[in-house]
Amino acid sequence: MDTDGTHDARTTNTGPTPRPSAPPPRPAAPPQPARAPRTGLDDWLRTPRRSDGPGVWAYGHVPRAAEEPEATPTRQLISGALIALLAGLLLWSLLWNGYLGAFWLWPLYMFTPDSWAGTHASVVASYVWYALVGGALLFGFGRLGRWPELGRRLLGDRAIRAARPALPARVEAGAADDPVRWPAVRAAGLGDVADRLEREVGDGRMNDVDYARIRRAWESVRVDPSRLRAFADAVRDKGAGACVHPSGARDLPARAARHDLLARQVLLGTVEDGARNPYARRGTALALDPDVLGTSMLAVGPSGSGKTARLVRPVVESLALQALAGQAAVVAVGAAGAQLGPDEAYDVVVRVGDPASVYDLDLYGGATDPDEAATLLAEAFVGDLPGVEVRRAATALAQLLGPFRAVHGRFPAVPELRELLDQVPEAFDGLRRSLEAGQPSMLRELDARCRQHGAHGDPGPALADRVALLDRPAFAGFFNVGAPDAAGQGRPFSLRALEHPIRVRVDLPERAHADASRMLARLLLAQFNAAAVARTDRSLFAFLAFDDASHTLTPETVRGVQRLRSAHAGVLLTLRTLDDVPEALRTPLLGAVGCRTAFSGVTTWDGKRFAEAWGTEWVETRDVTHRTVFADQPLTRAIHAFRKLVTGKAVTTDAVTVRQVERERWSASDLAHAVPPGYAVLSLTSVRGERAAPLLVRLAGTA
Structure with a gap:
């Protein structure tokens, strides 16, 4: 039972899962390896996990008081x-x-x-x-x-903890719910299977990915008891290697962050222990998991602020580990050379424009319906052009894709689509003659496109110009899935594979072909929105991460991001500035995502948008008024004069006024000037609606 119940989707629409390839080696900066868990697996499993809000690192978390106790001078x-x-x-x-x-x-x-x-x-x-x-x-x-409090004040908590005797690192459980002993498996009558798994843990042959993967397989058995025998046979035969991922991998080649696969979390950083953060969250570790990533995340920060190393890479790595455990499917999109992990950490690596790429990108996203394919292409081609209506562009494309598919049984390759949009006589007349043989409905579609060509408001010329960006020598052999003359093309990949626990990285030629890369990024986002929602089996968490989402968003894709929350999916969008998004979409974008991150160095213009999104809160302010005391008695005046001579200050009384005022949680000026390098202000929302106020977080970076 290497895949039964753990990875196989319950649908029949995409064919086999793409298998990992062995692309030619590329020079890259090696990430810092970090194996997890750092303690023994049994101790890691037995460590309690508590969470009192979204984004709390649950591993060994100790909740704090909701309010800060009154501080005594x-x-x-x-x-x-x-x-x-x-x-x-x-x-x-x-x-x-x-x-x-x-x-x-x-x-x-x-x-x-x-x-x-x-x-x-x-x-x-x-x-x-x-x-x-x-x-x-x-x-x-x-x-x-209050001697203990005075000792903590003078010596510090760290010195007091160091003076205490160290507690034993290992806490043995003999309890019935000990996760090391697999109590649920034992309760099902599979004592020998549970014993085998317990020995694998004790002997060090099982890692955290193995445990999460086998537990996921057991959950599928509980849903479908017919898989019980196959599960038991697989564990008896292979032990910790049972139910392995289709790639055969049981871990990533290297880890750049700290992960807790039992809670499906990745450690992002530490909440700053300062007055800007709520007392209950100060000094606590902050983590991300599918519960918050399912509301999607927007991160804004200038180049060099750490978006890739401190956010995108850890999140993608976490989802890749969960994919190995049969819990997620992840697609990472970035420019060629972006440090999103080694090739060996992915099942599919699509290098657009690289002749040595083993995989090709399906331009139509695996769609078979011409109208669906036309809608996705129109969104990618002209969704960012003002004055061009996407709906009319989709209609124009459908008038060509439908007849072509009716004749050839496939969608046109890029050069063929360009000829049809330009209405090259040879291509257009040849398609017409083929339709006249018995396709009257499709012939009417083609005639309608012919009549609209060149009319006022016709999106055809704009579509042709955008298709021309892909009809370049650098992209020869790409996007031509199914074309008979596409010799040597790579194996096709489409986002319909999200029903499988797959790890994908798409490298875009941002430096040499910036416009084409942005268009392909829009296409991938549109295809992801459609594929994630169309899944019949949503047990896997589907995630799309953009290392740079500049000029990628359109009104329709922003609306699509809002629908991902109910589809058990999410996206991560990073921007250098909100100016890379059309002005009309900036407010809807901030409202569409549940998690927002402002990195150090954002401008006041960007900070203003975040400040508006985070709103205001009621805070208590204290106004202190100093009033000089004038004594009437000679002795009192003498004492006051002596005190002024010694201290240099007149004797005063303080009048304190306490009031409640409404203030911004984070102002635009604070976001632009008060966030230190290596920090970010981050707010989270869970799919259940729980919210975490904006927190100033010291990002952990690599482990």
Whole structure:
């Protein structure tokens, strides 16, 4: 049962899953390897996981109080501690010298026999009782004088923790719900299978990906009990290697971030322990998982702010690990050379414009309906052009794609589509003659396109110009899926493969063909929106990550992003600035995504948009007014004069006014100037509607 119940989709529409290839080696900066978990797998499994809000790193999390306790001035703590110490010493002196009587010695007399009088045992018992009474006084007056709080204030929590004895790192569970013992498998009557899995954990032959993958397979067995026997046989035969991913990989070649596959989280950074963040989240670790990524994320920051290394790469890596565990499908899109992980970490690597690319990109996204294919192409070709109606462009394309498919049984290749849009006589007349043989409905479509060609508002010329961007020598052999003369073309890949736990990277030729790359990025986003929603089996979390989404968004794709939340899918869009998005789409885009990130270095114009999206909150302000005190009595005036001579300040009284005011959570100026390098302000929303206020986060980067 290498794939039964874990990876196979319950649909029949896309054919076999693309298998990983072995492309020629490329020089690349190697990522820093980081294996996980860092402790033993059994300890990692037994560590409790708690979460009190979206984005909380659940591994070993200890919830904090909702509000910050009132801080006592250090001077007041010191004086209180000294007073408590003096009071305790005074009470001990009074007791020791008998000024308060001998009542405190009654327990000693009551519990020691008379035969002990004058013996060594009596002396020992007396000193033990003195120590108990002294310890009780020390504890009581210490609590009264708040000595522990003063110690934390002066020495710091870190020094106090270092002085405490270290707790054992391993906590053994013999409990019935011990995850190492696979209690659910045992409860189903598969004790021998559970024993095999437990031995795999104990002997170190199972890693975190194996555990997550086999647990996912077991969940599919619970849904479909007919797979129980195949699951048991696979585990008995292969142990930790059972139900393996179609690629055969059980881990990534290297990890650049810290992951918790049990909670499906990737550690992104640490919430700054400062006044700008809510007290309950200060100093806590922040992580991302499908629960928040399912609402989609927008990240804005200038070049060099860390969007790729500190956000895109960790998120893509996390989803790639989940794909190996049969839980997700991920597509990463970036310029050629972007550091999105080594080729070995992906099942499919599409290098558009590279003759050595093993895989080709299906221009039509695996669609078989001409109207659907035309809608996707129109969105990519002219969705960003003002004055060109996408609906009319889709109609024009459908008037050509339908007749061509009726004749040839496939969609046209790029050169053929360009000839049809330009109405080259040989191509157009040849298609007409083929339709006259018995395709009257399609002939009417072709005649309608012929009549509209060259009319006012005809989108044909704009479509032809955009198709010409792909009809270049650099792209020869690409996008021609099914064409008989496309010799040597790569294996086709379409986003219909999202029903499988697949890992895909698409490299776009951004430097040499910027316009074509942006058009292909729009096409991939439109195809992803359509494919993710059209899935019949949505058990896998589908995710699309753009390393640079500049000039990629259109009104329809923004609306499509909003629909992904209910389809168990999401996208990650990164921008250098919101100016790379049409002005009319900036506000809808910020409203369409549930997670928003502003990196260090954003402009005040971008900060204003984020400030508006995050809104305002009620805060308590304190206005302190200082008023000089004028004394009437001579002695008081003399004391005030002496105090002014010593301190250099006049005697004043403070009048404090407390009020509630409404302020922006983060102002445009703060976002532009108060976010340090390596930090970002990030807000999260879960698919269940839980929200995390904007948090100032120190990004972890590579592990």
